[in-house]
Every structure is written in structure tokens, then in C-alpha cells.
Amino acid sequence: MTLHHYLILAAVLFTIGLIGAFTRRNAIVVLFSIEIMLNAANLNFIAFWRYSDNPELLYGILFTLFAIAVAAAEVAVGLALVIAVYRHFRSIDLEVMDTLKEE
Amino acid sequence: MNGEIAFWILSAIAVLGALVAVRKRNLVHGVFALLVFFAGLSGLFLLLLAEFIAAVQVLVYIGAVGILLLFAIMLTERVAGDDGRRMTSRGWFWGLLAATAIFLVLLLPPIQQWPAPEAAQTVEPSVEQLGHKLMNPYVITLEVLALLLTAALIGAVTAAQAVRLDKEDEPPV
Amino acid sequence: MTLLGSGIFKGMAVTFRNFVGSYFQRERLPTNDYSWRTEGSLPQHAGDYPKEEGEQLRDTTTVTNYSRNFPMLLHDGGEPAETIRCVACQICERSCPPQCIYIEKSTEKKEDASGKMQFYPATFDIDVSVCMSCQICVEVCPFDAIVMNSQFELSTPNRFGGLLLRRGDLLKSNDYYHKIHPEEAAARDKRIADEKTAKEAKKKAAAEAAKKKAEAKAKAEVEAGEGRSE
Amino acid sequence: MSLELLTDILIATVPLALIFSTLFAFTTWLERKTLARIQNRIGPNKVGIPCTRISLFGLGQPAADGIKMIFKEDIVPKGADRLFHLLAPILALIPAMLVLCFLPLKFPWTESLLPVQAFLLDSAVIFFFAITGINTIAVFMAGWASRNKYSLLGGMRAIAQMVSYEIPLVLSAVIVVMRVGSLNAAEIAGAQAGGNWFIFSPWGLTAFVIFFIAALAETNRSPFDLPEAESELVAGYFTEYSGFKFALFFLAEYISIFAISGLAVTLFLGAGNGPGLPNLPWLSIVCFLVKVFVLIAIMIWLRGTLPRLRVDQLMGFAWKFLLPLSIVNILVAGFAWHAQQQENTIITVITWLVAIIVLYSTAKGLNQLSRAKLKMREYKYAE
Numbered sequence: 001m002t003l004h005h006y007l008i009l010a011a012v013l014f015t016i017g018l019i020g021a022f023t024r025r026n027a028i029v030v031l032f033s034i035e036i037m038l039n040a041a042n043l044n045f046i047a048f049w050r051y052s053d054n055p056e057l058l059y060g061i062l063f064t065l066f067a068i069a070v071a072a073a074e075v076a077v078g079l080a081l082v083i084a085v086y087r088h089f090r091s092i093d094l095e096v097m098d099t100l101k102e103e
Numbered sequence: 104m105n106g107e108i109a110f111w112i113l114s115a116i117a118v119l120g121a122l123v124a125v126r127k128r129n130l131v132h133g134v135f136a137l138l139v140f141f142a143g144l145s146g147l148f149l150l151l152l153a154e155f156i157a158a159v160q161v162l163v164y165i166g167a168v169g170i171l172l173l174f175a176i177m178l179t180e181r182v183a184g185d186d187g188r189r190m191t192s193r194g195w196f197w198g199l200l201a202a203t204a205i206f207l208v209l210l211l212p213p214i215q216q217w218p219a220p221e222a223a224q225t226v227e228p229s230v231e232q233l234g235h236k237l238m239n240p241y242v243i244t245l246e247v248l249a250l251l252l253t254a255a256l257i258g259a260v261t262a263a264q265a266v267r268l269d270k271e272d273e274p275p276v
Numbered sequence: 277m278t279l280l281g282s283g284i285f286k287g288m289a290v291t292f293r294n295f296v297g298s299y300f301q302r303e304r305l306p307t308n309d310y311s312w313r314t315e316g317s318l319p320q321h322a323g324d325y326p327k328e329e330g331e332q333l334r335d336t337t338t339v340t341n342y343s344r345n346f347p348m349l350l351h352d353g354g355e356p357a358e359t360i361r362c363v364a365c366q367i368c369e370r371s372c373p374p375q376c377i378y379i380e381k382s383t384e385k386k387e388d389a390s391g392k393m394q395f396y397p398a399t400f401d402i403d404v405s406v407c408m409s410c411q412i413c414v415e416v417c418p419f420d421a422i423v424m425n426s427q428f429e430l431s432t433p434n435r436f437g438g439l440l441l442r443r444g445d446l447l448k449s450n451d452y453y454h455k456i457h458p459e460e461a462a463a464r465d466k467r468i469a470d471e472k473t474a475k476e477a478k479k480k481a482a483a484e485a486a487k488k489k490a491e492a493k494a495k496a497e498v499e500a501g502e503g504r505s506e
Numbered sequence: 507m508s509l510e511l512l513t514d515i516l517i518a519t520v521p522l523a524l525i526f527s528t529l530f531a532f533t534t535w536l537e538r539k540t541l542a543r544i545q546n547r548i549g550p551n552k553v554g555i556p557c558t559r560i561s562l563f564g565l566g567q568p569a570a571d572g573i574k575m576i577f578k579e580d581i582v583p584k585g586a587d588r589l590f591h592l593l594a595p596i597l598a599l600i601p602a603m604l605v606l607c608f609l610p611l612k613f614p615w616t617e618s619l620l621p622v623q624a625f626l627l628d629s630a631v632i633f634f635f636a637i638t639g640i641n642t643i644a645v646f647m648a649g650w651a652s653r654n655k656y657s658l659l660g661g662m663r664a665i666a667q668m669v670s671y672e673i674p675l676v677l678s679a680v681i682v683v684m685r686v687g688s689l690n691a692a693e694i695a696g697a698q699a700g701g702n703w704f705i706f707s708p709w710g711l712t713a714f715v716i717f718f719i720a721a722l723a724e725t726n727r728s729p730f731d732l733p734e735a736e737s738e739l740v741a742g743y744f745t746e747y748s749g750f751k752f753a754l755f756f757l758a759e760y761i762s763i764f765a766i767s768g769l770a771v772t773l774f775l776g777a778g779n780g781p782g783l784p785n786l787p788w789l790s791i792v793c794f795l796v797k798v799f800v801l802i803a804i805m806i807w808l809r810g811t812l813p814r815l816r817v818d819q820l821m822g823f824a825w826k827f828l829l830p831l832s833i834v835n836i837l838v839a840g841f842a843w844h845a846q847q848q849e850n851t852i853i854t855v856i857t858w859l860v861a862i863i864v865l866y867s868t869a870k871g872l873n874q875l876s877r878a879k880l881k882m883r884e885y886k887y888a889e
Contacts, residue, residue, distance in 0.1 A: 009114045009147075013118065014206075015202050017121065022202055023192055024125065042156075047151060055226045062241060064153075066244060073256075076259040077255050077262065082175055082179065084263060135647070154627060158629050158632040159632070161639070
């Protein structure tokens, strides 16, 4: 397998995530999509690390490790926000939350 | 040869999982599909000889994030069945267009450099090396990360906490 | 209340004593075998479930004096349907927690054992697959018509209707009741008899009082008549 | 994939599945028998070899139960999610079986094979915890797919409990990983050769106790069996399961008990190293399994003794007692090893004493803090 296989796979996964984030109305599904995009990026990091000139420096691994930790924090805060929003609007539909919009 | 078969199977699993997760109306099914996607990705990490990352992927994404998503779903909306509402957002067409454009941009670098020049390295990093890296050059990053996680924890608890009203006769929001 | 403490170890010591003791002290195993226990306090036919193939239980109605499982209906001997005690008052049907009793009241009255005109249950079904053996029906019955049976061989190959006991299956004579639960049946019969005598005594007293009252009234009337005539 | 690799993997893993499935059957018999004796009953004693009158203390009971389970009717509730109802028991069994590979059981016939065993992985312990975590998903899936309130409640309880107790479980394992400097199960086992077990120190003992309690909760054993509390939730998440699917859940539960006891033995009780025994391959496996069975016997004993906890007690115990204690324990162990860098008896004795005092007072203080505050009940609507 070459690096390009992984890059194209990551691009496909990232686009799936992007489509989900752009086209779905449910806040939790948008969070799924963001997770999918982050994971696609992680795949890229690992692939670049594996095919780099000096993998013993572990750059890709370290970056992915930090990215996973940040993603975990992001999910926790995001879901807390979803729950807070649900409590306020009684819905997690993103199109309902338009009170800041100009009428 | 083995690696190639494994790559195709695992990437099929990951792509299918991601697609189903994004398109499924039933949110719990969506989460299960997302977990399949995470598992497929973890297999790909194993294929790339990053076994520690694969383990962390399973531990964090399947063990923690999946559970968190399930809890959030259980705490918010009715999930089972078809509620008959529109699933896609109003600007879905433009979203699709933008996503396609970005996909094409992402495809550019591999296409420009076709065929792929370099072959894979077979260096297998030990977890010990990783630990030394984390404790010596990257210790500040690690600490900042710990701080970030603590802040996120506190923030999540505060944000999700029910608003306590002083007056008892008002209904809780 | 704290969770951790020496109580855990004390409890573990108790269970350990039970565990070891059950191998050495036979009286710790109350379910083992009844034959060795104080003879005479148990019915003659009580015993272990048959161990050997081909061996038959002498009686499938009871294991001990104290076993109870599902309700039965009592009658006072003779033709069961003629002397049934139940008057279809439906109190048990209403108080049954899992609602496993189904009663249909008869349309006409019939003489019961004591010769009184009473309704009787045209249908009386208990679904023992639903019954939870709580004995509440026995507690609420004002006619001592329903008591607990101890028949335990109930298994049936029919899954849907096999465990629905009809009136005919439920009817058992008072003699049978005396056989399976002698002490309880004797106590119950004594109570019924006492109640009956008390009732009769009361009736007698009431009749006497009424008689006295009538006499007094008659006397007063006589006196009044006498008074008027004066 | 080369054929040789495949056969080697099969030779290394199939015996594990066979051995532990057999032990599962034996353990169900052992548990029923022990619980019965604790409650002054006899337990299963009739079923033995078929068509004979040999009853063998009821050892045929597990086989009879298995045959019964297979031929029972499989009921899927109306309105249940049929696919996930089917997948849940399978998903419960697979991770339970998988983690067995991470136990350092070196069979003699694997000497000549390629090093395919999973416990030789560099991050075996992390993998163990990661794969154990998948079990939670299976439990939720079972509870959710059954379309039953009690199942869902049991599933949610199980998730809350497993997620909470995973933290003290991992933190107590950190002590050992710190000391050995490796996540490799074989290296951890090797570091404890010659009776140098990690349980023989104040911090090691504390970590072992925390690990054991958390393991009880993680495998839904009594007194932490709230997810399957039969008197509150019918049977929790597997209320709606019958027949073979139920048997799979049962099997998964016992296999995960074996796995987590095996990990406890690996981390704290010297893996296959017997005290004063020669280092023979067969002997080490027997030694390992004997230690696992000692832990399982203690689990059964506790099940026969302790009543079930309330939900608030359960969560409070994890977060207010086990978690702070395990963090303090890590600090104590770190300082102690730092102080013991030179071989010096006096320093060792002093660190031991200090560690014992610190750990005991922390446990005592935390226990006092988590003491429930009893107050008079207030009646809001009734006077």
C-alpha cells in the first residue's frame, strides 16, 4: 500500500464527515460528523508518520495522541452544550436555534 | 499482499460505518455505526503499526466517546422510529457543493504526485520511546493537555447542570 | 453508615461457618431429608423426592404439613357441586393481586350444605401460571371456602390451557383439607363451629330479648288499655 | 496471509477458548454449590453421567443446563430491534473472549511457534482495558434493543457503573506499570519472578484491593450487581433474552470474570510464578489457574455474604472513595520507590511505615467523609 491510498481514504472519510456536518439538522449527528472528520485527520497523521523519512521521531503518533485527547474534551463540552440547548429549546434541531438571527 | 486485503476490508468498514452514521435517521443506530467506523479506523492504525494509537482509539472513542454520545441521546430526544420530520437542513445543496469542492481539493496532492514515491518504513516504535518523548520534550504539552481536559470536565459539568431555581413553585426549566 | 468496615469480615466469617458447617452438621440442611427429623410431627407420607428411577412418590399432595402453593375450593362432602361453600361473592377475585381468579356468578340460588338459599359460582377458574401463591384470597374469604392446597405435581405438556384450573379441578372436600393440613383445618373447623354456636347463642338471646320486649309491650298495652278503661 | 502464521495463531488461541469454556462450566457448578452450602442447602447433586446412576456431585449440571439453553425457544419481543437484539450477546462475548489473549499463559506447545501471542504486544495492558470497555456497548445494546423499560434501566445503570469503576481499575494498574516500566504482560509477569509479587507492599496491597473491588463492579458481580438486580429490575439488561442468547450473555459474564481475575493475578499476584516452585511451563499455567480460582472463590464468597448496594452508594463509593484513594496510592508508590533507590533496610522500613500510615489514614478519612448523613425525614405534604 502506498501513502496515497491512505490519503485518498482519509479524504473520502473527511468528506463524509463534512457532508454530515453540512446537511444534517440534528446537533448530535453534527457532532458525529465532526468526530469523523477528526478521525480522518488522525489517519492522515499516522499515514504521514509511517511513510516519513524518520519515523523514530514519533511526530505523527504524538500529534494523534494529543488530537485524540482534545477530541475527547471537545465531545464532552459539545454534548454538554447540546444538553443545555435541549433544556432551553426542548429540541436539538439546529434550525430551531435561530434566536440570534435578524428577523 | 495480506496488508492490501486488510486495507481494503478495513477501509470499506470505515467508509460504510461513517456513511451509515451520517445518514441514519435513528440516532442510536447512528452511534452504533459510528462505533463500527471507529473500530475500522483502529484496525487501520494497527495496519500502520501504530498499535498504541489503535489501543487508545478503542479506549477513548469506543469506550468513552460512544458512551457519552449514547448518554446524550438518551437525555435529549426520542430516538426510535420515524418522527416524519425533515432530516436534512435547509441549505443542504450548498453544503453538498462545498463538501464536494473540498473533497476535490483534498484529492489534489495525491494526484499531483502520482505514483507515490516512497515506501513504508517498518520501524516499530516501542511504547517506552513514546513515554520518554512525552516525559521529556513534550512534557509541557502534556501538562497543558491535562489542564485542558480538566477545564473541559468542569465546563461540561457546569454547562450540562440543571438550572437550580431558588423558588420552589416555579417549574424547572 | 459507612460501606467499609469490620462488618464485611464478620459477615464473611458467618457465611464461612455456614459453608463448612453444612458439611458436618446435618441439622443445618433443612431441605436434605425429612425422615431424620423429629418423628411424629410430620405426616406419615412426607419424604424425599424419589431418587431412584421407577420409584413413585407415595403421595403427590404434600411434602410437609407446612407446604402451600395454590388455592383450592372447599366443599362439605358428598356431591362436590352440591355442597360447595363458595357463594360467588367475588371478594377474592377483586383482591387477587395478579388477577388470576375468574368467577361467574350463577343466575339462580341454590340450597347449600346448611340448607340456606345461596348463589354459587357457575365458573371458578384460577390460572396457576399467574398465581403468585400470596394467600390473600384465603385471608379475605368470609365463607372459609378457599384455602391453600399443597399439590405440587402440576407440570403439564399443554402450555396454554394446562395450568388453568377449572372449578372441578379446584373443588376438594373438607376431609382432604384435614388430611393435608390437619392442624390448620382443625383450627378452622373449630372457629367455624364457635362462630356458629356464638351466632346461635346470639340469635337465641336476640329472640329471647325480642320475646321479652313483646311481652313487655303486650303488658304495657294491657296496662294502657286498663288505664283507658278506667 | 501465510498459512504458517494462520495455523500458529490458531494453535495459540484455540486452546485458550477451549480451556476457559470448560472452566466456565465448572465455575457455574462451583458457584451454585458454594452458594447453596453458604445458605445451608445442598445445591445441584442429581445430574451426573447420563443413563447411569452416577451423579458425581451434580457435575453434569452445567452440561444439562447448556443442552436445555440450546433447545429453549428463542423469544424476541414485539417491537424490539431484531438485529441489535441478536448482535448484543455476540458483541458481549467477543471482547470477553478476546481479552483472554492478553493473559500471559505460555503453553508449552507454543514454544516452537512464531511470537503471535497477544500478551507479547508492547501495549498489552492498555489493549486489555480498551477491549474490556467494548462490553459496555454490548450491555447498552441489549438494554436498548429489547424495548423494555427495565432492560433499558439496567443498561443505563450498567453503563454508569462500568464507566465509573473503570477509572479506579486503570489507576490501580498504573502502580504496576510504573514499577515495571512496561505495558507488556509477559514482562510484568517476568518482573515478579521468585516470590517478588507486587501485592507484598502497602501500596501494592492497596492497589490490589482497589483493583479487586473495581473488578467486581466491572463484571457486575455481587454486591455491585445493580444492572442485573433481579429484585429491582427483573433481570436488568437481559430481561428479554432467552435460550441460546441468554446462554451467550451468561458465558460472556463468566469469561470476563476469568479475564479480569487473570489480569489481577498477572498484575499483583505474580502471574504464573509460584512461591518456591521451579519455573516449568506446565506448572506455571496450573499455578496461574489456581490463583484465578482463588480469586473467583473469594468473589463467590462475597456474593454469598454481602447485600446489594444502592445506586447512590455505588456511585459515591467509586468517585468519593476509590478514585481519591487510588490517586493517593500512586503518589505514595512513586515517592516510596524514589526513596528506595538505594538498597537500605532502614529506609525501606521507614518508607513502609510512612506508606502504611498515609494510606490507612487516607482510607479512614475518606470512609468517614463518605459517611451518609442521616437526618430526620421531612414530610412535605403530610403532617
